[in-house]
Amino acid sequence: MEHYNMNLTLKVWRQQNAQVQGSFETYQVKEISSEMSFLEMFDVLNEQLIHEGKEPITFDHDCREGICGACSMHINGQAHGPWAETTTCQLHMRAFKDGDTIVVEPWRAGAFPVIKDLMVDRSSFDRIIQAGGYISVNTGNAQDANNLPIAKDKADESFAAATCIGCGACVASCKNSSAMLFLSAKVSHLALLPQGEAERATRVVNMVDQMDKEGFGSCTNTGACEAECPKGISIMNIRRLNSEYIKAGFTGTLAK
Amino acid sequence: MKKIFTSSIGKKLVMGFTGVFLISFLIVHCYINALVFLPNGIEKYLAAGHFMGTNFIVRTMEVGLMAGIILHIVQGLMLTVQNRSKRPVAYNVAPGNKSSKWYSRSMGLLGTLILLFLVLHLTHFWMPNRYEQHFGTGHEINLYEKMELVFQNPWIVLVYVLGCISLAWHLIHGFWSAFQTLGLYTPKYAALIKGIGMAFSIIVPLIFIAMPVAFHFGWLPPSSSYVPAH
Missing domain, CATH: 3.10.20.30 (Beta-grasp domain)
Structure with missing residues (x-):
């Protein structure tokens, strides 16, 4: 050029x-x-x-x-x-x-x-992660990777979601300032793996709770987040987040 | 359990559930409207109208439908206001249509236009009909005759056409969006849902538009041409 x-x-x-x-x-x-x-x-x-x-x-x-x-x-x-x-x-x-x-x-x-100027405080994202974006495992020697069989398509989908860098472009681009693409990526990459299974229901409920407390808007599926995401995170993750939330809701996790 | 309908996702679930319910109503409404274009259309249309107006189960569902419409409107308006408040300082240069479609961002506006149309529409047909049934003659009014009369006015026909166009744009986003919110827009069915949604959003409003237009230009047989058998 x-x-x-x-x-x-x-x-x-x-x-x-x-x-x-x-x-x-x-x-x-x-x-x-x-x-x-x-x-x-x-x-x-x-x-x-x-x-x-x-x-x-x-x-x-x-x-x-x-x-x-x-x-x-x-x-x-x-x-x-x-x-x-x-x-x-x-x-x-x-x-x-x-x-x-x-x-x-x-x-x-x-x-x-x-x-100041162009710098914004994105610690609200950190608090959403703290609310459930982790897995609880015992420390010690890492076990053999093959102990946990994971289907290739699930591993790929999980990895695609895990490429989210938490930049906040999704919130910035959304007319509702919704953090749903960020949250859906974080929920998806753990929900798709056996390691994330134990806290699967409480994770989605607690993270959505925290997202609401932080003052983000709700998702109206305009797709602006996906179009502006530097990592190309798909709104299919938001579909999965909704589904995870409904499952958690109707299996009683929300009642606790 | 309460939170499933009050959290940010919960409020959207309410919109999705009521949205799908209202879509199912549109199918019935559209089917009965389309009857007027068939041979012996007046008879078929009036028979269907009579069934809808007098059947106990349908009348019970009518209450549910009203509740669904009101819930969809109130929740939709509240969500629009709440979501707007999440950005206290607006962008100087707005993204516009670069990253999303105008109608997906205008569901509140399109919904309000449909609401205004709906008020007029109910005043034309549903309200006088139910009034006559319960407080007047005790019988339904002849809706075919009523339409013939109402749609003489070109301005009313225009408002109906614009109302149905708003409905079309509302559905083009709303149809697939409801499935996405309800967690059903999976990769396997995504193309199917989008396809059916697009076809539905165009065909159904077109059938709705056809009725006032056809009445206005006299393409349908006059109500006087139909004499009931008994």
């Missing part, structure tokens, strides 16, 4: 903390390489701001190789920008052209309050 440089106008959300209202600031960046990642473009902008004696923009990032889920940016109306199944760090500037205006906002959801 042909390399090119571009000048861009950036409209970036600036907000001091969760208590005060934020607003958009407009910045110009020049000579941005089409080979840069979106976050590298932000590094350039921040260098520029520091040189001008202004406060750099706060944004989450960690691995920069598409596996940690930290880089939460809503770019031109889409979580992680215009490319499908891509995190912000893997979004490259060749997705844009010279003279473009790019609007960058934080994830917007009541359950994800803004910490």
Whole structure:
């Protein structure tokens, strides 16, 4: 692909903390390489701001190789920008052209309050995991893997669900700020395996409970989460979550 | 057990259950409507109407149907309001149609349009009919004659057509969505459910639309052409 440089106008959300209202600031960046990642473009902008004696923009990032889920940016109306199944760090500037205006906002959801600028507090996801996204096993030597026979199709489905990196793009993209795709991935990857069987019913009930307490909306099956998920998690997992929840409900786990 | 209908998933289960129930009602309603297009349509239609209006079991189910409609409306409106409140600060650039279909995001709006249509529709036929049965002559009114009269007005025909179009969009999302919520939209049946849902969502509203349009343009035999045997 042909390399090119571009000048861009950036409209970036600036907000001091969760208590005060934020607003958009407009910045110009020049000579941005089409080979840069979106976050590298932000590094350039921040260098520029520091040189001008202004406060750099706060944004989450960690691995920069598409596996940690930290880089939460809503770019031109889409979580992680215009490319499908891509995190912000893997979004490259060749997705844009010279003279473009790019609007960058934080994830917007009541359950994800803004910490500063583009950084949001996603600890609500951690608390959902703490409510049941685990299995209880005795410590000690790991047993032989073949002691637990698992059908290939189940293993594959479980693994596909386990690729969820908990980035929150599903919540950010959902008109209801629903966390159902995240939760369904976490419930599915354990419900499909024998290791998850023991806590199967209590897990789904407790995790849904926690999700509701955190203030996420409910799922209306628009499919926006699936379209924006950087890992391509299928809404078929939400089907499974609903089914697990109904089973748990009618077998009495909810009554406890 | 209580939570199964009050948690976020539980509320959706209520929408799914009542949705499927209302879909089953549409099948009956649509079947009886379609009778007018058959030979001896007036007789067949009035006979079916008489059965629906007087059969004890059907009349008992009518109460359930009303409860189902009200539950679907109230829960739907509450969910719409609650879900909206989950994003206190809106996006400056909304995702729009990039990641989802407009009608899947507009179920609250489409449902409200259907509700407005429904109020008018019940005022035209169901309410006067039940009034006559219980407080008036003690007999049902001739609904065929009534339709002939009501659908003379082009504006009413237009409202009916728009109501049925709203219903079509509501069903295109609602049909498969109900199965997804009830946990039945499994990979094995997904294509089948989507296919049947799409066919249902187009065919049923079209049959509904056909009736007022046909009456308005005089494509159906006049009610005076039918003389009861007794």
